[in-house]
Amino acid sequence: METTELLKRVRRIEIKTKGLSRQIFAGEYHSAFKGRGMSFSEVRGYQYGDDVRSIDWNVTARTNEPFVKVFEEERELTVMLLVDISKSSFFGTTNQLKNELITEICAVLAFSATNNNDKVGLLLFSDRIEKFLPPKKGRGHILRIIRELLDTRPQGEGTDLGLALTYFTNMVKKRSICFLLSDFLAEDYEKPLRLAARRHDLIGMHLYDPRERELPDVGLIHARDAETGAMEWIDTSSRRVRQRYTAWYEKHLAYYLNAFQKAGADTLSMETTEDYTKGLLRFFKGR
Template identity: 80%
Template structure:
C-alpha cells in the first residue's frame, strides 16, 4: 500500500473510532475496567470504625495519637491487544472484511484506553508472533498501532493462539487487560489461556462472518483454503458436505466457549453484520 493511501486510511479510522470512544465508550470503559492495585496516599487521624490493620505505628508512636494509612486504587492500567492476523481474517461476504472490523474495534479500545491515561500494547500473530509493540501512551503510539493493524500481513500460514498467549505471558509481567481478538478457528490453547488468565484480565473477542457459520448450497465451487492456500473443488450441493462443515465450525466454537469458561475469562462473539458498538456496550455494562 502506498504511504499516502495508508495515512489516509489511518486518518479515516482515527476520526471514526476516536469519536466513538469519546462519546460512548469512555465512561463504560472506566467503569468496566477498574484499577487492579492499591497505592499509599496519605496518613490521617484514626476514626471510629477504621481498620486497625491500617494503623501507621511509626507515625502513631511519634505523635502519641493513632494514625492510619490511607490507600487509593491505582487507576492507570495496561491494555494489550492480541490480534489474530492469520489469513482467515482476510475474509468477508458483507460490507466489511473481518480484518477491517478488527482494526476498527481495536482502534476504539485503544482510544478509550488512552483517554483514560492507560498504556496500550499490540501483539499481532498467525501461527507465530508477527509483531510486538510494548505498551505505551499517547496519540502517536495509537496511530502506530492502527498502521500496523492495516499494513502488517502474516508470514505464517496458520493460527496458533496458544503460542501468542505464551509470548504475551512471558513479555508482560504487570497485570493488564488483554483483548484477544480472533475468529478462533483453532484449538489447543486452553492451557496457555488458563495461565494467562491467572495474572491478567483476559477477554476473548470472537469475530465471525455469517458465511463461516453455515456453508451455502451453491453447487460445485472451486475454493481456496484461506490459510494453506490450497485450491480444491467443494460440492456445496451435498448435504453431507454441509453437515461436515457445520460440525467443524461448531466444534471450534464449543472449544472456544469451554476454554474461556474453564479459565474464568470473559468472552464475546460479534458477527460482522451486527453493530459492534451495541455489542461492546452491552458487554461493558455486564462487567
C-alpha cells in the same frame, strides 16, 4: 498500501473510534477493569466509624490527634491486544472483512485505555509472531498500532494461538488486561491459555463472518482455503456437505468456549454484521 492512503485510513479510523471511546466507552471501560491494587493517597483526621487499622500512628503521635491513612485504587493498567492476522482474517461476505472489524475494535479499546492513562501494547500473529509492540502511552503510539493493524500482512500461512499465548506470557510479565481477537478456527491452545489466564485478565473476542457459520446453497463453487491456498470444488447444494461444514465450525466454537471457561477467562462473540459498539457495551456492563 501507499503511505498517503494508509495515513488517510488511519485518520478516518482515529476520528471514528476516538469519538466512540470518549462518548460511549470512557465510563464503562473505567468501571469494567479495576486497577492493580490500592496506593497511599493522603492522611486525614480520624472520623467515627473509620477502621482503626488505618490509623497512621506516626502522624497521630506527632500531632497528638488521631489521623488515618487514605488509600485509592491504582488506575494505571497495561492493556495488550493479541490479534490474529492469519489469512482467514482477510475474509468477509458482508459490508466489511473480519480484519477491518478487528482494527476498529482494537482502536476503540486502545483509545479507551489511553483516555484512562493506561499503557497499550500489540502482538500480531499467524502461525508465527508477526509483530510485537511493547506497551506504551500516548496518541502517537496508538496511531502506530492502527497503522500496523492496517498495513501488516502475514508471512505465515496458518494460525497458532498457542504460540501467540506462550510468547505473550514470556514477554509481558506485569499483569495486564489482554484482549485476544481471532476467529478461533484452530485448536490445541488450552494449556498456554490456562497459563496466560493465571497471570493476566484474559478476554477472548471471537469475530466471525455469517458465512463461516452456515454455508449457503449456491451450487457448485471453486473455493480456495485462505490459509493453505488449496483449491477445491464444493457442492453447496448438497445438504450433507453443508451440515459437515456447520459441524466443523461448531466444533471449533465449542473448543474455544470450553477452553476459555476452563481457564476462567471471559469470552465475547461478534459477527461482522453486528454493531460492535453494542456488543462491547454489553460486555463492559456485564463485568
